[in-house]
Amino acid sequence: MTTMTTATTTTVLEASGVTMRFGGLTAVRAVDLTVNTGEIVGLIGPNGAGKTTFFNCLTGLYVPTEGKVAYKGTVLPAKPHLVTTAGIARTFQNIRLFANMTVLENVLVGRHTRTKEGLWSALLRGPGFKKAEAASHARAMELLDFVGLAHKADHLSRNLPYGEQRKLEIARALASEPGLLLLDEPTAGMNPQETRAAEELVFAIRDQGIAVLVIEHDMRFIFNLCDRVAVLVQGEKLVEGTSDVVQADERVIAAYLGTPFEGAPGAAEVAEVEAAEAHQEGTTPDTAAPDTAPRAATPADTPDTAPAADPPPDTAPPHHEDGATPRATGPEGKAP
Numbered sequence: 001m002t003t004m005t006t007a008t009t010t011t012v013l014e015a016s017g018v019t020m021r022f023g024g025l026t027a028v029r030a031v032d033l034t035v036n037t038g039e040i041v042g043l044i045g046p047n048g049a050g051k052t053t054f055f056n057c058l059t060g061l062y063v064p065t066e067g068k069v070a071y072k073g074t075v076l077p078a079k080p081h082l083v084t085t086a087g088i089a090r091t092f093q094n095i096r097l098f099a100n101m102t103v104l105e106n107v108l109v110g111r112h113t114r115t116k117e118g119l120w121s122a123l124l125r126g127p128g129f130k131k132a133e134a135a136s137h138a139r140a141m142e143l144l145d146f147v148g149l150a151h152k153a154d155h156l157s158r159n160l161p162y163g164e165q166r167k168l169e170i171a172r173a174l175a176s177e178p179g180l181l182l183l184d185e186p187t188a189g190m191n192p193q194e195t196r197a198a199e200e201l202v203f204a205i206r207d208q209g210i211a212v213l214v215i216e217h218d219m220r221f222i223f224n225l226c227d228r229v230a231v232l233v234q235g236e237k238l239v240e241g242t243s244d245v246v247q248a249d250e251r252v253i254a255a256y257l258g259t260p261f262e263g264a265p266g267a268a269e270v271a272e273v274e275a276a277e278a279h280q281e282g283t284t285p286d287t288a289a290p291d292t293a294p295r296a297a298t299p300a301d302t303p304d305t306a307p308a309a310d311p312p313p314d315t316a317p318p319h320h321e322d323g324a325t326p327r328a329t330g331p332e333g334k335a336p
């Protein structure tokens, strides 16, 4: 593959005022975010902060309640296939490969938005179709080579180890020739060696001229990789800046450790609930408050904050304004 370098910086993605409500729950609230050519931007935040919901708004899986999403200056319709055709590709938090297809076939599926041959041409297998098929095959093999899976082209995707399945998802996303790649927790379940390789792969993708927006709980990965990092807390963008700026911001540390701070998103609701609980128990809010600083680590010291086994008190899914129980499913269950 030839390396493309972009001489001028342009805005690839511009999300403005994106808000997503599910009934009474505001999962994403008035979020603005831009990604420019040549950039790797990180999106972090505690569990339930609204990161995946925001991705779903960007890719047309959800129609945002308010706000708009533009790709290279054109406002995108909220239809996943049109978003892919426009130039945005994504991977999912829970791997979504075609398990009984080969590795190569999975990548070929990803190319369908870039092949122009119609149904009749495919059925009759005319010369136009054969030429397009050969070109797609060559490109798919090139992408498999790029992610290091060319030698497994004929394997069934379900037989790949986990780390390779994640690479295959990336190859399939790249097959649509995107200008922006959205990665949702690309290193989830990877060992440190695989994570390091994933980091190199993302840099290589950026060097191909593809901008990257990545959600990840592994802070070391994010802060090594990203030119800019945005932090979502309870659906709102709390901070945005370089890795150094974000790591040093005490509001970010507080959000991860569950320590309340002045003006924290959702702080008013939390205070209301605490006051009500305290009233019920006949205690004051202070005495009823949980231990808010269970660990002394900063986000940078907690390379993998994903496991939900020991979440800090405030990192649980946000307060549901309608009192509804939060969903406990992965993205498959997230269709509105």
Ligand SMILES: Nc1ncnc2c1ncn2[C@@H]1O[C@H](COP(=O)(O)OP(=O)(O)OP(=O)(O)O)[C@@H](O)[C@H]1O
Residues within 6 Å of the ligand: 022, 025, 027, 045, 046, 047, 048, 049, 050, 051, 052, 053, 054, 317, 318, 326, 327, 333, 334, 335, 336
């Ligand atoms: N389809 C839906 N219907 C109702 N509520 C939803 C839906 N999708 C997401 N939510 C809620 O929106 C909030 C944000 O969820 P989201 O999955 O976007 O967070 P996240 O930051 O990606 O979390 P994690 O890091 O755990 O993946 C949660 O309270 C979640 O329960």
